Amino acid sequence: MAKIKFNINNKDVQLEVKDSLRLLDVLRDCMGLTGTKEGCGIGECGACTVIVNGDAVCSCLVLAGQLHGANVETIENIEQNEVLSKLQQLFLEHGAIQCGFCTPGMLMSAKALLDANPHPAEAEIKEALEGNLCRCTGYIPILNAVKAAGSE
Amino acid sequence: MHSIIGKKVTRVDGYEKVTGKAVYGDDIKLHGMLYAANRYTDIPAGKIKKIDLSNAEKMDGVEAIVLFKDIPGKKRIGPIRQDHYILVNDEVFYCGDVIAAVAAKTKETAYAAADAIEIEYEPIEGIFDPAEAVKPDARLIHPEFKSNIVVHYPLRKGDVEKGFGESENLIERVYRTGFHEHAYIEPETVTAAPDSTTKGYKIYGSIQNPFTTRRMVAAFMGLNLNQINILGSTLGGSFGGKDDIINCMACRVALLSKITGKPVKLTYTREESIKESYKRHPYILNYKVGFNNDGKLKSMKIEIIADSGAYSSQSFFVTWRSVVQATGPYEIENVETDIRAVYTNNSYTAAFRGFGSPQIIFAKESLMDEIAAICKISPLEIRQINGFKQGSITASGQKLDEHTVSLGEVIEKAIEKSTYNAKLDEYHKKNETGSRYKYGIGLACSYRGCSLGAEGTDTTSVIVSVQADGSVYVLAGLNENGQGMRTTFCQVAAEVLGIPLEKVAFLEPQTATIPDGGPTVASRATLTGGNAVIDGALKIKNAIFNVIKDELQVSGIDETIWENGMISRIQPLPEINPISFEKAVEKSFKAGVNVSAYGWFKAPDVSWHEETGQGNAYFTYVYGCQVAEIKVDTYTGKIEVLKVTAVHDVGKVINRLGIEGQVYGGVAQGIGYAILEDFNIQNGIIKSENLDEYLIPTIKDIHEIEPVLIENSDKYGPFGAKVIGEPTLELASAAINNAMKFATGKYFYQIPLTLERVFLGKNLVKPSRQSEAVRVTHQKKHTPRVTDIAMVTPSSLKKALIMISEDYKIISGGTDIIIELRKRNETKKLLNIFQLKELKKIKKTKDEIIIGSAVPITQILSHKAIKKNFPILVEACSLIGSKQIRNRATLGGNIVNAAPCADSVPPLILYDARITLQSKNGSREIPAKDFIIENYKTQIKPDEILTSFVIPFPKKKFYHSYYQLGRRNAVNITRISIGAMIALDPEKKIEDCRIVSGSLFDRPKNISEIEELLKGQELKEILINEIEQPLKKIIDDAIGKRWSSEYKNPVFINICKDALHDIFMKLKKKK
């Protein structure tokens, strides 16, 4: 068992968890934050992407015990005071969502990019989203949505 | 004019999806819920001798284990033929068969108990080749059905032999297509909960066809339909894939729920999903065709074998569509088609977007181009000569006069929009330059029957219900799979009632509250469901009209306009004011008029004659044409799909955003099917178990897709709309294959067009023996997962060095080791060094850079001095995993595994890096080139930690080149890589030369013989060519016998020469 203290979506939390739990399990099973999804468990699909200390990471490849002191941000934190972020709004407008299962991960990867680089070039967007698989949209509407967000 | 139909409308279920609030199957947590796990078979074919549950039953927290004998109702189920074992009896038929299912208090206990169930088998020699299965003396896979042939559909038109006799040319070709995995990003999940009101069960989960699931569960449980209520959840993609497998899961959890009296959830990992789920049928297609010199097709004989795998499932329907469409949209006098689906011991196959059409389109559209070439006419002309026109007769004898036959129009549009003719010239010219890359352009077209056709009864239901305040509910007996159906239905209801879209809400359907709408398959949701919505909404509109007509002083509904929430007269009268929809509804409620209605749609009649394959197969058809433009790397066989222009006649666009989305998504799947998605199953055992080996396109693999929508309104469609979901996927593989011929001058007869197939004309697979498949490995984790780990996190390097011993495995970024831990069984003790400050620094001195071993790759990539001095290191590291992986993975982690594909190793060798290893007794340095002894083995001792990399700044001016080959453009396992650096002396002779290979030999290393050969010489084209022979000898001697060397050896020579050539060009530019 590990005692971990970290910050999630601007709240400090303290938990006692099994060493074998992944950040993904901590979020979904311990904290009820089910917006983060599991699609492969091996870092290939990006459905589990969250932001840790400003960087997009696969939460299926982070052990809970490695979280101590980290700042974690999940999809649940993007909408503030019932107002969608510009990026979320643009995802809707561009049809960047179909089944929506990749969407939380996709948004977190895009947000991490835009936070660090508000006006990314197309190649930078593709690089930021290369680890997020989407089987529905063919990526083009997603790329367009992020491009639009980057040209604001 | 419509006010809502045809517009770009954002999804009505978009809000919950962008906020993470949408509830998918695995997000459901019910009170007291148990978790289930399957005990899969260990072998693909064999008799079960003994099942020992004793160890599993003893485990704390295990609440139930169910076997075949516990099934209360029907033991076998299936949509058409009941041959599918939900829990097998005494024999297993494929690697995804389930022998037992466990329910336990925690997920981990359920998995552990499933692992602890011991099974003894008597293996049977499996049949994995469908061509073997049809042989008369083949073992019968299910003897009770008397044949391995699941179904045989014949089609006879005219007299093919006579037709061949009359033809000026005759050719025969065989095409093959592979298994195709749906790879929806959400793995399957189902939860069952006892329902005390019906003494039955409520079922939640990722369910594509709720009514089918209900039927299967009721049969399996021996209950009535009204005792099973399917509530579904938001569906994370389906593409036809969440049908049979979901039904199997639902049956198992219902049974576990019965025995325990508690809710039970079963969620799959990706590995389980790939193992158990069905795929698209692989086809072997034999086409014999007779045609005249002018390109006119005279006679076609087609024989197709479809691999149905272990069960029949949807094979009856899938292959039926193939037999209808096998000759494509071409008029041919004489046709003889026979398609047979056969049992094997492979993964079973069933519905997948396209449903029996992508295979035949790949074959016959490739064939059309070959015929055109023989006749010396263009791909366009051959299609113009033979293509369907208004009133044409299909192979099944159907006259196409009930809808607009727009084949010619879609082809013309595709030619125009893709600027096909200009591109032909452009690519011809480009290909003449002798460059490594060749360009190609190709087209393919199709016709497709809409909805179910003569496959089954085609009806659909909806409920439209107006509330007292004028807001509206729509409920459908069809399912939202992500395709945007809800939005479409809400649009249709809003359009008919003349109210804003925001007034319409789509309600989560339950099978208990709405009549069976039939399956959400065959792209039929818009066509059939849209009509049902119109039917329901019109009933309500009429009811409301009757209430207000006197007030508006009109007698017929056609004297009114319903728009923007107002009902007004077409011919306004000054004294009569329009009535708002709300007001009209209020009046209707007061008058006691019912403003809710069932909407129903029954498709027009169709017909089919089983013996002759003649009849009106579908009541309407759609037409499409796609043009693919590609670039092929002739050095490696890698294809880049530059652009696909996708022209589709959709009847009428209802939601432009939705339809364009369908095109993008469908084309992307088609591209994957054509070039990437190589489902590897050998001797019944799946080798591509997860998404690291089954590769679907990433964002870097999809370039331009241009949707072009043509609208020829259909008399049967809602507002004239037809279908779009499936046609988008079915064309790309043929168009790409035709472009391949243009680019390479070679015909290809099989997809996927993998690197090896393009380069060698055949696929290479790692050999595996059947004996390997039957070897039962005890103590294995049936479900990969991270479990039983104990991790310590020392606070300083010093403490870590004291703790480190053989018992510990070091974890840093974790991106490799966590994957490894998922697979391994033994308990692992981990020593976490990720946070150690001592290992997290990048230091620059006068002569060198020192990189701490726990520095994440991303930081290395953005470090100024590293970027400036070590460009190859940066380039190679930028190709490690994905952005997320690089944010976490460390340089130390990348090298300590000594995986042959580790991208950072060749550059470290090139730059003469030294690796520092520390133990509590001190530290030592090893040159990077000596660090790896062989693949997966390094110099590191059990008491040592790799602490840093020391990389000296190059003392000379180096010219460099680096190339990494992966199957796709991102998140690859590196197939092969090369790094080269050259420095010149004042005489412009090569003074220093370094060439390092990755993923080739038993470890990444310098190719010193070649380095020596080049030194002291002037770098010239001739010299580059001179290395070919010695290099070939070196590689052949070292790895010539490997299964992959037939591909890797020549490709490495190509890229090695190209790297030198690249440097040569840089030098030239410099001069």
Ligand code: FES
């Ligand atoms: S679940 Fe983490 S990357 Fe797929």
Ligand code: FES
């Ligand atoms: S929207 Fe379905 S996976 Fe992306």
